[in-house]
Amino acid sequence: MFWTVVLALLILLLETQLCLCLLELRNGGSRSTHFMTSLFSSSSSSSSSSSSNDTQQRLPGAIIIGVRKGGTRALLEMLNLHPDVDVAKAEVHYFNVEEHYQQGLDWYRGQMPFTLPGKLTVEKTPGYFSSPQVPARVWAMNPAVRLLLIVRDPAERLVSDYTQVLHNRLERHKPYQPLEEILLHQGDINPQYKALQRSLYHQHLTRWLEVFPREQIHVVDGDALIRDPFPELQKAERFLGLPARISAGNFYYNTTKGFYCLLSRGRDKCLDESKGRPHAPLSPQAFRKLCRYFRRPNRLFFSMVGRSFSWC
Numbered sequence: 001m002f003w004t005v006v007l008a009l010l011i012l013l014l015e016t017q018l019c020l021c022l023l024e025l026r027n028g029g030s031r032s033t034h035f036m037t038s039l040f041s042s043s044s045s046s047s048s049s050s051s052s053n054d055t056q057q058r059l060p061g062a063i064i065i066g067v068r069k070g071g072t073r074a075l076l077e078m079l080n081l082h083p084d085v086d087v088a089k090a091e092v093h094y095f096n097v098e099e100h101y102q103q104g105l106d107w108y109r110g111q112m113p114f115t116l117p118g119k120l121t122v123e124k125t126p127g128y129f130s131s132p133q134v135p136a137r138v139w140a141m142n143p144a145v146r147l148l149l150i151v152r153d154p155a156e157r158l159v160s161d162y163t164q165v166l167h168n169r170l171e172r173h174k175p176y177q178p179l180e181e182i183l184l185h186q187g188d189i190n191p192q193y194k195a196l197q198r199s200l201y202h203q204h205l206t207r208w209l210e211v212f213p214r215e216q217i218h219v220v221d222g223d224a225l226i227r228d229p230f231p232e233l234q235k236a237e238r239f240l241g242l243p244a245r246i247s248a249g250n251f252y253y254n255t256t257k258g259f260y261c262l263l264s265r266g267r268d269k270c271l272d273e274s275k276g277r278p279h280a281p282l283s284p285q286a287f288r289k290l291c292r293y294f295r296r297p298n299r300l301f302f303s304m305v306g307r308s309f310s311w312c
């Protein structure tokens with residue numbers, strides 16, 4: 001009897017010890033789990049690039065580099081129809097504005113949308129195309145990034161460029177010169193005019209091709225995008241390695257706007273009134289001079305991209 005009681009007490013003691021050990025182990029385990037969690041959350045909050053539902057801000061896998069007034073907004077919005085694409089809504093101007101560039105890649109990443117893993121982030125900044133320092137900087141960020149360049153008849157582009165500047169000046173009640181006065185100098189084309197220089201696509205593309213292989217730059221026909229966007233979007237999808245998800249049904253011609261608008265998940269979207277404004281007047285003679293001026297630069301551009309466009 002005595003020995004039975006001693007044995008029962010011993011078992012009780014052992015059980016208590018065992019429970020204490022298990023409790024200790026569990027506490028230790030949960031402490032380490034908590035440590036891991038706080039490590040993760042502290043790193044994500046310091047980079048401010050992670051949100052609770054597993055989305056993150058990611059550097060772009062593709063960039064629309066230009067050209068200004070080529071249809072860059074339309075292209076971005078149209079790519080955004082794709083379920084695997086997320087876009088930075090505003091122009092970022094990271095690689096071409098020194099003050100932004102000096103803030104580093106974390107700043108750049110912070111301008112991007114929150115996306116789920118596997119999605120493609122796209123940003124557009126038309127100023128990149130003609131800024132000399134940009135190609136090497138983009139390469140340094142990611143030498144595999146895919147580049148989209150949307151071009152348009154350079155004479156039309158110039159007039160559109162002028163029209164935008166004119167509109168901004170009028171809005172701010174600033175003085176302005178008529179286009180012909182800036183464009184022509186003693187009857188000849190003024191090569192110093194900035195909007196003219198931005199239309200010399202071959203010069204800017206030369207700099208990009210010193211850094212990136214030709215296959216990494218997809219050229220979108222901006223005039224074709226205006227006339228019939230779907231085929232241009234199919235080509236862009238293929239270039240970006242995306243499954244074909246954009247359909248002809250995503251576009252409809254809006255007769256009031258005079259442009260294609262977008263349809264997605266029952267929602268209808270046209271670009272705002274800053275796109276497709278009536279162009280500032282330019283005499284047919286001046287326009288012809290402009291077309292003549294662009295003939296040689298255009299030919300050079302065609303040979304660089306390996307295709308031609310029916311520009312004036």
Ligand code: A3P
Pocket residue numbers: 067068069070071072073074126160225226259260261271274275276277
């Ligand atoms: P215009 O305003 O000269 O017509 P960006 O977005 O690069 O500034 O380019 C603006 C140009 O995009 C516009 O130039 C317009 O012609 C063109 N564009 C192309 N597709 C468009 C669309 N679906 N809706 C409005 N504008 C479009």
